[in-house]
Amino acid sequence: MNTTDPRDMTWEEIRSGLQGAREEIWNWLFKSGPSTTTAIADGTGIGLLTVRPRVSELAVLGFVKCTGRMKREGIYQAVPVTEVAANHHRTAAPRQTFLQL
Known part of the structure; x- marks a missing residue:
């Protein structure tokens, strides 16, 4: 997934991206507040090598944002x-409607 994909997705497609490990990570962040990926991994019990790409995906979809840095890690907030x-x-690409004549 690249950073322009969500612009071309419907809200339903974006919302469906919040499932599985992504949903578990988002829920933990929402309840626990801003955290690093290491803290997320520790708090959820999900391996760090699984957490990091899921957090990146959540960021692309807009479900988390990086609010700062601690040492060499980003601090993410739900x-x-x-x-x-x-x-x-507000930012979605306009949908083209085709008129059938």
């Missing part, structure tokens, strides 16, 4: 789903 939806609707 973005409320309502805010993600609002951001998506």
